[in-house]
Amino acid sequence: MKHVHIVLPLASLLLWLASAAQAQGLGVASIGATGGLHIPSAYVLGTGEMAASLGSEQDPKLGTFSRRRNYTLGFGLGGGVELFGRLAEYQNPRPTAPGLPDINGPRDLSANVKWQLPTEGLGLPLPRLAVGLTDVQGGASFFRSAYAVASDDWGPLRWSLGYAHSKARGQARVLDGLFGGAEMRLWDTRATALLETDGTRRHAGLRYYSEPLPWLGDAQLIGSVQRSFGATGTLGRPADANSFNLTLVLPLETDDxxxxxxxxxxxxxxxxxxxxxxxxxxxxxxxxxxxxxxxxxxxxxxxxxxxxxxxxxxxxxxxxxxxxxxxxxxxxxxxxxxxxxxxxxxxxxxxxxxxxxxxxxxxxxxxxxxxxxxxxxxxxxxxxxxxxxxxxxxxxxxxxxxxxxxxxxxATRVRVAFSPLLNHATATEFGLFDYSLAVQARTSANLWRGGVLYADLVQRVANSDNMEPGRIYAGSRHRNGLQTLALQQSFWLGERVFASVGAGRYQHDRIGAEGEAIFFVPGRDDTAHLRASVNRRTADAALHTTLPRTVDAVSALYRWRLSSTTWAEGGVHRYTDGSSGPALGFTRWFGDVALQLYARRGGSNTFVGLELSLPITPRQGMGAAPVQFTGSPRFVPGIRTLMTSDRNSGNFVKPDAVRPVDLAYEPEVEMLNSGRVTPDYMRxxxxxxxxxxxxxxxxxxx
Structure with missing residues (x-):
């Protein structure tokens, strides 16, 4: 009996370790990656998971600011890869005259990527290992770093240890040198305590993971509060601070x-x-x-x-x-x-x-x-x-x-589909987010086999001050009225070519034609696409604008099917601004949500960007009726940035540059299930x- 006082506590500890060993989820670090309070871990978002975060942590060596915000959006792409975008907004707000720059601190848009190495198949008792980059090449480089990290779970304890090399400009070293941390689950609760160092500062905090929320698509909410220790400002003075982070992790696809x-x-x-x-x-x-x-x-x-x-x-x-x-x-x-x-x-x-x-x-x-x-x-x-x-x-x-x-x-004579329209400029010298929001109502009628007459009416809902007439982004403000009135004809040319052509009035004041031909490659699920549009402004409209009277664009693309839900594209474009060049794209479907990454070059400009394709309609909408009202099967918000080079020293806003053919009627969306029409996909x-x-x-x- 003399060992009871040792055995009982040990047994209790083992029971607690067993009960606490189940992972509760993944938090998002303030740098824009899954991990601790500030440091990344070797864990990554699961395939098809999306994480959106809002936080207030800031490196004091960037300056002293009353408004500190980090906005991050990340996706688990599969294959151990996660991609995050980060928007850092550190400012001292002050009254600014309309149309003038309002920036007085870092306002930076950056991309981060992490890859978890495939070590599980080696049969060795290794922790999880990952490598990553933060603030991939852009104009500014406040947060640039490369790192390698190892992580593992020991019962209720999750630890990470890594090394990073920072290439950020100025005194700030967001992730530099040896870093590491630990996250401990607090008994049988969903709360954890965290301690870590990022190589320049130390951090301590608490985090809470909610249960999956069925009313929110099984999303999980994660909240953190933290304090830094050993931080110094630009003058070497102590600058420890409190901060918070709120994260929503949402699965984009439903598992079988x-x-x-x-x-x-x-x-x-x-x-x-x-x-x-x-x-x-x-x-x-x-x-x-x-x-x-x-x-x-x-x-x-x-x-x-x-x-x-x-x-x-x-x-x-x-x-x-x-x-x-x-x-x-x-x-x-x-x-x-x-x-x-x-x-x-x-x-x-x-x-x-x-x-x-x-x-x-x-x-x-x-x-x-x-x-x-x-x-x-x-x-x-x-x-x-x-x-x-x-x-x-x-x-x-x-x-x-x-x-x-x-x-x-x-049973249906007329269909009316409603869709949002959004133009925006993000993280510029003139504002964090300038926008123009409108609603488009598309009224269509099927006249004969493959023939559709449609009209698009646009009503502007709201816009920021910088998109008012005469302001810096006035050209991106949506116009009210009849945007499109066109006749579209779709048909098969044999068994392997699907074509759709249209003619009419486009973009409010242009008369023209557009179309797409899709060739289904024999013996493969690949497709080749040819898209073109030719538009000419009406004489009256041409008198009131300095823009080109004739706008034509052509795209020729080949699509490689990597799997039933993933494809890569490569091709050449003549863009709407008259420039020409190559383009590469990668599209991954998660259920009914698609994520597209692309790089497009036109002349001396190279843009990289991301588009998120979302259905704006219920899964089961209104049934067939004489007048049928629906939502839009695809709404595609996106963001892009101009890559810096010898000719482009900064991320300048060029809203009309390097834009490919923009079809008013998209045959793949309207007719071919947004491209998801292969035998493997159906199975x-x-x-x-x-x-x-x-x-x-x-x-x-x-």
Whole structure:
């Protein structure tokens, strides 16, 4: 018994270590990387995670400022790579006359990148290792540093140790020399205590991790408070300070397990699907009455348009047009395939879904009936993946199908889609964020197969003072009124070229034409794109502007599919400012959100930037109706910066420079599911097909 006083505390400690060993999440350091209070760690954001932060930490060697703000936005790109953008705003606000610079301290936009080395496959007991860069090349270099860091978890303790070399200008050394820190979980709470050094200062603080928040897309909120020690200002005087950091970490895509749970939850809340026939692979007997009228009624009740159902031998064929499930065509496809499989006539062995846009066939998907019905009930996707077809139905001719109704009627005459428009200038000498915000209402009508007449009306909502007429950014202020009135025609040239051309009035006062041709490369999922626009200002408009009367632009791009959700692009452009040059791009899809990184060169100017493509519409919007109101399937805010060089010594704002073809009507967005139309992509979306059926279609079953 003499060792009890040692054993019991040791056992308690081990139990606490076991209970506290579970990681609670990742915080974001003030430099703009996952890590501690100020230093980076070897951990990175998970694939498809986005982190947005607001903080107030500042190196005192940059000066003394009453307003200290760090805004960061980061993304986990996969492959152990995370990318962060940081906007540092350190100012002493003062009254400034309109139109004059208001800057009196650092206002810097920078990019940070970190790569976690793939050490887990080595089979060695190594900690996590990462290398990173902060403040990648730009005009200013307040925070430039390169570093290597190791991190690991020991029960409730997370530690990091690394070395950095700073190349920042001036006295400030944001991350320089040996750095390290520790984060300790406080008992069984979601709070932690942190101690660290960045090579020049020491920091101590507290951090709290919230539970995932279902009402916010399973996002996690993380808050930190901290104090620096041993900090000195520009004159060597003590400059210890308190600061805070608030972070939102949001998963941009829904994993397959979550979709399966949603499907099961929806299934439990409704009537069960009828059982399958007892013979393996067979289909339960159909009712004595013809099920096609009920199937067509169910599809129309689902809000789909131009619905036709029929049979071709032992194939069930469904034609439909979707303008309700605009985030992703996969949702509409799940509704169609699910309802068709469950209400198929006897003798059918395969279901074909023919997807239309503007009455034009754009792609076709088919599944084995028995395999798909089993998948809906049991969730085993292997048989469906093996038998799923994507492409032209062999021997398919619309006239050969025995349709329930010879002609599909359209329930929708006019569609009105609302979308935000945003022009902005960020982190300039004249302001932190100058903007012009407007709403665009696009009214469109389908005239014939592939033919669409559309009009864009713009109403400005708000703008900053610097975008008022006569001010520094007045040229970026949105104009009210009719922006576009055009006729667009889309069509197939054979089986591998999809083309869309339009003509009319563009950009308020230009008469012209635009178009895009997309070539689907044989034997691969790659595509080649040719885009062009020619616009000429009307005579009256040309009298009131110094801008060129004729504006033409051409882009030729090749897109390499690296995976079903990732592609790289390379090509050449003639930009709208008359310059020419090459461009490279990288696009990664996370669910229905796309992140694009690009570099474009035109003449002596090279811009690098980021665009985030977001759906501005509910997953299930308004169904087909005489007048259908929707949101926009894609809203693409972005930010770019001019790379410095011998000819460009600073990050000057050139809003009209090196802009590629900007199509008013984007065929990929409007017709081709924003480019997500490959067989591999469709097969990867089977959990979403099943989830969509249970959420949106099961209640419509007769």
């Amino acid at each position: 397990a979550t979709r399966d749970r949603r499907a099961l939850a929806a299934a439990k809340a409704q009537a069960a699907l009828p059982p399958l026939a007892p013979v393996a692979g067979a289909v339960a007997a159909a009712p004595l009455t013809d099920p096609l009228p009920a199937l067509q009624a169910s599809l129309r009740s689902a809000g789909l348009d131009r619905v036709r159902v029929g049979t071709l031998g032992d194939n069930l064929v469904v034609e439909y047009e979707n303008h309700r499930y605009l985030q992703n065509e996969v949702d509409a496809l799940g509704v169609v395939l699910g309802l068709a499989a469950e209400q198929a006539p006897s003798g059918v062995h395969r279901v074909h879904a023919i997807t239309l846009k503007a009455g034009q066939v754009v792609f076709e998907t088919s599944v084995n009936l028995a395999a798909f019905r089993i998948y809906l009930r049991e969730g085993d996707a292997a048989a469906v993946q093996a038998s799923m077809g994507f492409g032209r139905l062999p021997g398919y001719e619309s006239e050969s199908v025995q349709w329930l109704q010879a002609k599909a009627s359209s 990867s979306q089977l959990p979403r097909l099943r989830e969509s059926f249970y959420l949106h279609a099961l209640p419509l079953m007769p």
